[in-house]
Every structure is written in structure tokens, then in C-alpha cells.
Amino acid sequence: MRRFLLPALLALALPAIAVPALAADAKEYTLTLRKNRFVPAQLTVPANTKVKLIIVNEDSTPEEFESHELNREKIVMGKGKITVWVGPLKPGRYPFFGEFHMDTAQGVLIAK
Amino acid sequence: MLGNLLLVFREVLEAALIISIVAAATRGVPTRGLWIGAGIALGLVGAAVVAAFAGAIGDSMSGMGQEWFNAGVLLAAVVMISWHVVWMARHSRELSMQMKAVGTAVSQGSRPMTALLVVVALAVLREGSEVVLFGYGLMASGASMASLVGGGLIGLALGVAVGLALYFGLLKIPVRHFFSATNALLVLLAAGLASSAAGKLVQADVLPTLVDPLWDSSWLLTDESVVGNMMHVLVGYTAQPSGMQLVFYAATVVLLLIGMRLSGAPAPAKAAQSPAPRALA
Numbered sequence: 001m002r003r004f005l006l007p008a009l010l011a012l013a014l015p016a017i018a019v020p021a022l023a024a025d026a027k028e029y030t031l032t033l034r035k036n037r038f039v040p041a042q043l044t045v046p047a048n049t050k051v052k053l054i055i056v057n058e059d060s061t062p063e064e065f066e067s068h069e070l071n072r073e074k075i076v077m078g079k080g081k082i083t084v085w086v087g088p089l090k091p092g093r094y095p096f097f098g099e100f101h102m103d104t105a106q107g108v109l110i111a112k
Numbered sequence: 113m114l115g116n117l118l119l120v121f122r123e124v125l126e127a128a129l130i131i132s133i134v135a136a137a138t139r140g141v142p143t144r145g146l147w148i149g150a151g152i153a154l155g156l157v158g159a160a161v162v163a164a165f166a167g168a169i170g171d172s173m174s175g176m177g178q179e180w181f182n183a184g185v186l187l188a189a190v191v192m193i194s195w196h197v198v199w200m201a202r203h204s205r206e207l208s209m210q211m212k213a214v215g216t217a218v219s220q221g222s223r224p225m226t227a228l229l230v231v232v233a234l235a236v237l238r239e240g241s242e243v244v245l246f247g248y249g250l251m252a253s254g255a256s257m258a259s260l261v262g263g264g265l266i267g268l269a270l271g272v273a274v275g276l277a278l279y280f281g282l283l284k285i286p287v288r289h290f291f292s293a294t295n296a297l298l299v300l301l302a303a304g305l306a307s308s309a310a311g312k313l314v315q316a317d318v319l320p321t322l323v324d325p326l327w328d329s330s331w332l333l334t335d336e337s338v339v340g341n342m343m344h345v346l347v348g349y350t351a352q353p354s355g356m357q358l359v360f361y362a363a364t365v366v367l368l369l370i371g372m373r374l375s376g377a378p379a380p381a382k383a384a385q386s387p388a389p390r391a392l393a
Contacts, residue, residue: 071311
């Protein structure tokens, strides 16, 4: 059974190693977390192209940037900064939120 | 308080469902309580450690350390489940004929209980580290202890209750089909975890999406609903999966089915008269 499992798992793992990073010259946008809110709460980005989101947490407590529509989930520590690649997106609205402060940390990405 | 409750509930629910499936799959193993308990304990310690180093983990790998780490944890769980499922396929006949056989196999040290211990520990670690960070943030921002502990405990209790409901529901499956059912659940669980890992690697920008999204079934079942959440854990449901996630999902299912069939195939002399493939879940 082992002799079968190993190739199976390798097959799963290999693409991760083989495919090089895809983003070279994407546009960069910054979202700031301030007092558990996203600033700006509405961000317009170009559609049909890869976009680099920088999320800067000015608060001292951790937050989790999350969006079901964008299929993204990433923790940003207090006073920390993360990069989240999104897209290419079809034109439309993509809500996102901070999972640790859902009552205030709400925002939407608009792809045009 | 409701926010605390919901967050803790969601995280606990995911771990609790996985633990329930493992508990059901190890039915008849006399020491399973110890194994599962040890898995939970290790997971809790791991969760605290991961939370403490979350900043360092996130900053590694050119800022994509979180994605790599999560993908690694998810794929490790897939490997462990695979190991167990394939082992079970080999022994499914004895198991369904006589529950006792499982216990015997464990005492002989042949059943990979360590694999399931790791599965439980990784599930608790993954979900627990988020709860720790969340709780830390609340405490640091001066939220009242009552709201924090109250919401947390109710969320924990609700999550555990759903896990127990699943467990006792599974116990109602007739013994004849029991291990086929738990094995099938483990295969789907592994496939869902593999799909999540693909999602992390896509997020880290090391894998292409292929198609994004492949479909959108959020009109039917949203990811944020409790049922959507449960289906996410149990069968890997995502309302808007990418093509790469489906590739990982399907590859896991297919490879495990082949692995189970091959491992079940070399029939022990006694069972030679039965040509039916008994390995498939």
C-alpha cells in the first residue's frame, strides 16, 4: 500500500513546487485597518487582471482578513502587514470582512 | 458577546466534526479515548505555539508563510487519513465481521492510531490557533472577561454538541456497513482538506486557479451559514471553488479509492472465495 501512497502524495505536492510564482507586475492597493474598520471600506480595482492588496493593520490586535467571494483568508497581526493576491476578477462586487471584528470590519472590493 | 460566541462556535465546530468522524472510525478500539484525548491536548498546545509565532510564520516565505504553513498542515492531515483509510481497507473484512478484531490489531501495534492522533491534533491546532489570536485580541483591547469567557464557553459547548450529535448519529449505522461509512467519510474529509490546501497554495500565488470560480452555488448554500460550514468540513463544500481545488479534491478521492482497492485486493487465503471488491467504501 505504501508504494501506492507515496506517488499519490507526490502527485499532489509536485505542482506546488513546479509552478513558479505568477505575479510579476501587478497593480498594488492598500487597505488599512484602523479601529477595527477597513479604510477605505470600498476599494475599486481593475477587473480581469491580477491585483496585489496590501493590508496594513494599525491596530495593536490581530485581525483576519476574509472574503468568501474572493476565496481569501489571512491573519494580519497587530501593527502588522500582509500581502493578498486577488484576481483576475470578473467585474462585480466582492465583499470582505475582518473575522475578528465582524460588526465593524466590513468592506467591499469593486472590480471594474 | 454574540460575535465571540459565533466565532468560537465556527472554529470548534470544524474541529469537533473531524474528531467525531475519527471517534466513530475508531469504534471498538479500547484505547481510542486516550489517543483522541492526546490528540486534542497536543493540538491545544500546538495552537498556542502557532498563535505565539503567528507573526513570524506569516512573515516567512516572502510574506506567504501563513499560506504555506496552512497548506502543509492540511496536506499532512490528508497523508495521515490516507494511511489510515488504506490500512482499514486491508482489514475491513475482519472489522465488519467482528469489532473485536480492531482491538486486537491495535494491541499488535499494526493499526495506525498515531495517524489519527495527528489528524485530531492538526484539526485542533488549525482552528484553535485562530481562537487564541481572537481571544488575545479581545483581551488586549479590554473587552470584559465575562463577555469573552461567556461567549467562548457557549460557542464551545454548541460546537461540541453538534460534534456529539454527528457521532451518535454515525453509531446508528448498522455494524455491517459501519466501517465502510466511516471510511467513506474519511475519504471525503481528506478530499476536502486537500481542496482547502489547494486554496491556500492558490492564495500564496504558487498554484494557478485554472478557473475561478468554477461555479457559484452561494444561492443554494452560503459558506458562512452553519450548514455550509458543516458541509465544508464533512465533504469540502465551498460555494465558489477554484478549478485547482476541484483538481486536488478529485485527485485525492481517485487516488484513495485506487489505494484502497489495491490494498484490499491481495486476499488472505480464507477470504479467497469472495471475489467482491470489499475495499471500496
